[in-house]
Amino acid sequence: xxxxxxxxxxxxxxxxxxxxxxxxxxxxxxxxxxxxxxxxxxxxxxxxxxxxxxxxxxxxxxxxxxxxxxxxxxxxxxxxxxxxxxxxxxxxxxxxxxxxxxxxxxxxxxxxxxxxxxxxxxxxxxxxxxxxxxxxxxxxxxxxxxxxxxxxxxxxxxxxxxxxxxxxxxxxxxxxxxxxxxxxxxxxxxxxxxxxxxxxxxxxxxxxxxxxxxxxxxxxxxxxxxxxxxxxxxxxxx
Numbered sequence: 001x002x003x004x005x006x007x008x009x010x011x012x013x014x015x016x017x018x019x020x021x022x023x024x025x026x027x028x029x030x031x032x033x034x035x036x037x038x039x040x041x042x043x044x045x046x047x048x049x050x051x052x053x054x055x056x057x058x059x060x061x062x063x064x065x066x067x068x069x070x071x072x073x074x075x076x077x078x079x080x081x082x083x084x085x086x087x088x089x090x091x092x093x094x095x096x097x098x099x100x101x102x103x104x105x106x107x108x109x110x111x112x113x114x115x116x117x118x119x120x121x122x123x124x125x126x127x128x129x130x131x132x133x134x135x136x137x138x139x140x141x142x143x144x145x146x147x148x149x150x151x152x153x154x155x156x157x158x159x160x161x162x163x164x165x166x167x168x169x170x171x172x173x174x175x176x177x178x179x180x181x182x183x184x185x186x187x188x189x190x191x192x193x194x195x196x197x198x199x200x201x202x203x204x205x206x207x208x209x210x211x212x213x214x215x216x217x218x219x220x221x222x223x224x225x226x227x228x229x230x231x232x233x234x235x236x237x238x
Contacts, residue, residue: 002039006046019048025070026057029220029229031187033057036072044075052076055094057187059086062155066163069186078103083143085233086159086187093139161235162188169230182227191220191227199226 002021009019021043023034036052043050052073058081060066061073073079079097083089098104115126146155166185173181173192182191193202202219206228209215218229 003042006042006048010046010048019046020051021048022051022053023076025052025054025073026060026187028056029189029222030182030191031056031185031189031231033069033186036070036075038072040072040075049077050075051078051080053080055080055082056085059083059155059159060187062086062152063159063163064156065160066187086162087143087146087155088158088233089143089146090139092137093143095143158235162232162237165232165235165237166190166230169232182222188232190230190232191222192230193225193227202226202228 006019006021008014009017021039023036023039025033025036027033040050042048054070054073057070058073058079060070077099081087081095081097083093083095084091087093120126150158163185166188169190170181170185170192173179173190178195180193180195182193194205197205203226206217206219209217215230218231220227220229
């Protein structure tokens with residue numbers, strides 16, 4: 001479908017408009033990863049820019065065991081990473097990685113009330129070029145401290161743990177006659193439901209577990225049916 005769309009937009013007589021393809025490495029519902037190498041090849045062939053949303057799956061790069069799932073990521077022009085997931089950071093620790101520094105030219109916007117030239121020359125700190133949100137807390141410091149303390153190997157071990165937990169949970173669901181598994185986990189998300197139950201019963205089970213304080217489960221409708229979603233992000237989960 002992507003090949004057909006790009007061909008229609010770049011063929012003879014097509015309008016010469018900039019094209020951006022957004023691929024996903026770790027969907028919200030099930031942690032699925034698009035075929036990144038194939039998408040990257042199509043983008044290169046048709047002159048389209050490639051953005052990869054790796055907010056969920058980007059942390060797999062820390063793991064020697066799982067980083068192969070992100071093959072093709074290096075072909076992107078821009079990448080979104082969200083280290084409050086597989087990076088164990090505060091919720092605001094999102095990153096945009098760019099291949100060319102020129103893609104960040106928008107940050108060079110100037111406003112006299114924020115960074116007047118004479119103030120900058122007098123030695124006052126100019127913060128506008130560091131973030132579009134000039135009042136943002138320095139969450140990058142927490143990322144830096146984590147990387148310095150654990151290193152890639154340390155974070156990779158945590159990634160391996162949660163992925164293993166997800167496979168264990170999937171095994172338990174598959175072996176239970178009263179439960180249905182949506183599919184084997186790609187990262188650390190497991191979708192399951194009571195076998196044969198209507199959606200309102202599945203929703204009631206989720207709310208009961210939450211109210212009783214037993215489990216906080218998400219919900220997803222990848223096929224029109226309601227599924228319980230367990231995203232394993234704590235390496236110490238038992």
